[in-house]
Amino acid sequence: MSGRIRTGDELTEDQTLTCDVCVVGSGAGGGVLGLELAKRGLDVVMLEEGGYHTRRDFDLNEAKAYSTFYQEAGNRATDDLSIGIFQGRTVGGGTAINWCACFRTPPEILERWRDTHGVKGLDAATLAPHWDWLEERLNIREWPIEQSNRNNRILWEGLGALGYSRGTVKRNVRSCASLGACGLGCPTNAKQSMLVTLIPEAVEKGMRLFANVSARRLETQGGRVVAVHAEVLNPGTDRPTGKRLTVKAKVTAVCGGAINSPGLLLRSGLTGRGRVGKRLFLHPVVVSNAHFREPVEAYTGAPLTVYSRQFIDRGQGRLGWLLEVPPLLPILSSLALTGLGPAHQDQMARLPYANALISICLDGVHPGDEGGTVALRGEGEYTRFKVNYPLNDFHWEAFREALKVSARIQFAAGAEQVSSPHSRPVVMRSEKDLGLLDDAPYGPLQLSVLSAHQMGGCSMGGSPETSVVDSTLRYWDADNLFVVDGSVFPTALGVNPMESILGIAHWGSQHVAAAV
Known part of the structure; x- marks a missing residue:
């Protein structure tokens, strides 16, 4: 069975879909997860708030790229404007617009997650075969x-x-032309992002991808997610068209990245006993x-x-x-x-x-360093996020x-x-x-501080009192809800995070599949 990629302009009426797994987000976490679930023969629906852009759209125009492929048109920042935040918002997520740096998670970081935060069964030896597969598949050299x-x-x-x-x-x-414009999207498809590798393969295996669709709320009943409610956006204006897409899945995986993933949970009334949105790390x-x-x-x-x-x-x-x-x-x-x-x-x-x-x-590896927070600015389904990160x-x-x-x-x-x-x-x-x-x-504001790496906000750990998801990436208080992206990291990494997210998503896909 072959799936399809649909954009907002094709969704001209309200729709309700059913599937095995709904994946919210198409970046490093969602891209890997979507393929691994599709390979298992599961019916997967993926929602991406950003647009579907290909190499023909990556024309090296900086002004267009930042306003089109980045969160908040490239202007995302902490609430006091002291830290500028660069984060992807397009099919492929950050993997489509990052600078291609790949590092495995440092072993001492994984050990800290185990010893300090109670993460179980996740170490360098466990992740090694997943990284091996990804490095071969994505030509990481x-x-x-x-x-x-x-x-x-x-x-x-x-x-x-x-x-x-x-x-x-x-x-x-692969066959990189060294144009220097990786952050604007690769016009030659040399960058082995989710956009040109795992997502097309997942679509070939039946996954349905909907771009320009913003997940606004997870509906829960009896400790389970019963529906993902989303609004359709106009690809040209990025404004809501008034059409709605509802996905009823056996399992839901939130893969929107740090800031967006905790924001979606909070918007849905899922606070993780007060832990959702806490311990946000920005690699300042x-x-x-x-x-x-x-x-x-x-x-x-x-x-x-x-x-x-x-x-x-x-x-x-x-x-x-x-x-x-x-x-x-x-x-x-x-x-x-x-x-x-x-x-x-x-x-x-x-x-x-x-x-x-x-x-x-x-950040996040020393006693007393709790990082920042993600909260809601106002109330209701259409509220935006407030990011605080005290320096x-x-x-x-x-x-x-x-x-x-x-x-x-x-x-x-x-x-x-x-x-x-x-x-x-x-x-x-x-x-x-x-x-x-x-x-x-x-x-603050006396020194320019930036962030291109966002982690935490839905931290993984050994107790629902101190973390949002368990050591299988399952949300503690919902049997069929998982978070699979960099927001689950209990601390920052000290290296560029893409390969860590890819590896943990590849490893975590077995737990998501087992819940269907």
Whole structure:
């Protein structure tokens, strides 16, 4: 039996569907789960709030990409606007617009989940065969340093000059043209996202995918989900058409990602005994900007191919961080660079000579670090989400020290000038100026902080009093409801999360299938 992909403009009347499993979301979690269930011969209906876009739509237009393929048109942020949040909203989810970095979950993180949060039966050995399958299916291979762009080689050279640990990143690509625009969607289908791999295969095996359909509420009766109520959106305007889609499934799997998944549960009155929306982790990021004498052209070439975990474990309850580089596309760079008027204009004029290092902070692994929260803004089915993430002294200390390390690396690689992401940037012209960072202000909106990785909000654990789902990903208080995405992580990871989500979804599919 072959399924179909339908978009909002095809849904011209109210419909009610029945199936074995309703999967809400089509990103890393939903994409893997949909295929694995379809392979077992189950009748699967997948709902995706975003649109269905193919390589013909990925035309490298930044303004179009952010407004079309990202949550809230690329403007999602914490409630106080102190952290900008980049998150996918399209068929394929984040896998369609991320930078292709693939890391297995660090063993020490899985051990922490077991020892501190009571997660059972989930360790590196258990996940290894699932990762093996995914790495073969998605062609996840290490990207050679010889093929890395100048932006990444600056990090590589600076790390080497200072004797810091360094590695090359595995990427899920085939015949990559190194265009540098991974965050805008891949126009050559080189990126092995869910959009071009597992979702088409699942559709061939009978899965029905509905794009431009926003799940608004889960209806429950007697401790079971009996229906998913969704509204149809106009693909052109992204506004509701007034048509409704209701899915009655034996089992429902929520795979909308951190923020959206806890938001849907809360909208449905499912609070997980007060735990839904708690322990949201954002991997908060600060960016160190440098200028070089020779061209860097960080807007072309594979965007992320080098990393360092030298500073991931700083001990004594201090936040550690992962070092990587971002692509410096013009609009993205204009948002990341601080300063106003002529100062900002000058930085943009020198973009071909710019390099940036990002420090991705590992949150949620120290006592007292509870991360942030997802709550509802108002009441009812049409309410939006409120994301709070308090930045505390341990964040500011980590950001300050991370900026010092980044500047040191950039100077070691030959930078002429390094500037901080403060609202009034700290400008350094040699390593002797690093002390200027100690005197700079650190507080919300005084320092630009970003997030491209969202985790938690429906945490997995050993008790319904301390977690939202159990060690099989089942919601504690509903027999036929599962959450299968990064929202189940009890802590952040300290690495890019895509492969962790893929692996846990592949492993978790057996539990979802067994509940049908």
